[in-house]
Amino acid sequence: MNRPLIAITMGDAAGIGPEVIMKSLAHEEIHESARPLVIGDAGRLAAAGEIAGTDLDVRKIPPGEIETALFGPGSVNCIDLGLIPADLPWGMLSAEAGEAAFRYIETAAKLAMAGRADAICTAPINKEALHAAGHRYPGHTELLAALTGVPEVSMMLTAPNLRVIHVTTHIGLIDAIARIEPGLVERGWRASGSAYAGSTRMRASMASSGTARRRRRSPRRSPPAGRKAGMSKALCRPIRCSSVPEGAISTWWWRCTTTRAMGRSRCSASRPG
Numbered sequence: 001m002n003r004p005l006i007a008i009t010m011g012d013a014a015g016i017g018p019e020v021i022m023k024s025l026a027h028e029e030i031h032e033s034a035r036p037l038v039i040g041d042a043g044r045l046a047a048a049g050e051i052a053g054t055d056l057d058v059r060k061i062p063p064g065e066i067e068t069a070l071f072g073p074g075s076v077n078c079i080d081l082g083l084i085p086a087d088l089p090w091g092m093l094s095a096e097a098g099e100a101a102f103r104y105i106e107t108a109a110k111l112a113m114a115g116r117a118d119a120i121c122t123a124p125i126n127k128e129a130l131h132a133a134g135h136r137y138p139g140h141t142e143l144l145a146a147l148t149g150v151p152e153v154s155m156m157l158t159a160p161n162l163r164v165i166h167v168t169t170h171i172g173l174i175d176a177i178a179r180i181e182p183g184l185v186e187r188g189w190r191a192s193g194s195a196y197a198g199s200t201r202m203r204a205s206m207a208s209s210g211t212a213r214r215r216r217r218s219p220r221r222s223p224p225a226g227r228k229a230g231m232s233k234a235l236c237r238p239i240r241c242s243s244v245p246e247g248a249i250s251t252w253w254w255r256c257t258t259t260r261a262m263g264r265s266r267c268s269a270s271r272p273g
Contacts, residue, residue, distance in 0.1 A: 010040025098129030
C-alpha cells in the first residue's frame with residue numbers, strides 16, 4: 001500500500017511543537033501507515049529530540065526530492081526553511097518564531113494544494129507570536145482558509161463516537177452566548193452533515209479498494225485532560241476523511257476539518273503528544 005504523505009508543520013519553534021513531533025515520530029507504528037514530513041527547522045528538531053531523549057536522525061530533504069525520499073523508523077525527514085536562529089530561547093514570545101510558524105503552514109498548504117502531500121498535521125502555534133509577526137488570524141482554521149482562498153469554513157473535532165462543529169470560535173463564553181442565533185446553528189448543522197456524508201463515502205471508497213483499516217474502538221469516556229496542552233490538529237476537506245489508523249498510540253483520536261478548504265482530499269488524524 002502506498003502510504004500517504006503527511007506534511008507536519010513544526011508550529012512555534014519556542015514552544016512544545018518540536019518536542020511533540022520528535023516524541024511522536026519515535027513510535028515505529030507511525031511509519032507503518034504514513035510518511036511523515038516535517039516542515040520546520042532541522043536544528044530545532046534535533047535539539048528538541050535531545051531534550052526529549054529520543055534517538056532519531058533528523059535529515060534535511062530538499063523540496064524537489066520529496067517524492068524520492070526514504071521514509072522509515074529511526075529518522076525524521078524535514079524540509080528546513082532555515083528561519084530559526086540556533087540561540088532562539090525556549091518558552092519565550094518571539095515574533096521571529098511567529099513568522100516562521102506562518103511560513104511552515106504556508107509551505108505545507110502549497111504542497112497539499114499541489115497534490116504533493118496528502119494531509120497537513122499542525123503542531124501548536126503561539127497566536128500572540130503569530131500576531132506579533134503581522135499575521136492577524138484567530139487560528140489555524142482561518143489561516144488555512146485564507147491560504148486556500150475559501151470564504152467560509154468550519155472546524156470539526158471528531159472522536160470515534162462524536163463529531164463537534166463549533167458554532168462560535170475564539171471568543172469568551174459570555175460573548176459566545178450573545179452571538180449564537182438560529183442562522184449560525186443551521187450553518188453548523190449543514191456543515192456537519194456534509195462532513196459526515198464525506199467521511200462515509202471515504203470509508204466506502206477505502207473498503208472497495210482494499211485499503212480500509214479497522215477503527216480502533218475506545219471506551220465511552222471524556223478525552224484526556226492533556227488534549228488542550230499537547231495536541232496537534234490535522235485539517236482536511238470533509239468530502240473524504242480517513243479512518244483512524246490501526247494500532248493508534250492513543251485510543252482517542254481527533255480530526256479538525258476545514259470545509260471546502262482544499263482542492264482535493266487531505267485527510268489525517270492527530271493525537272495527544
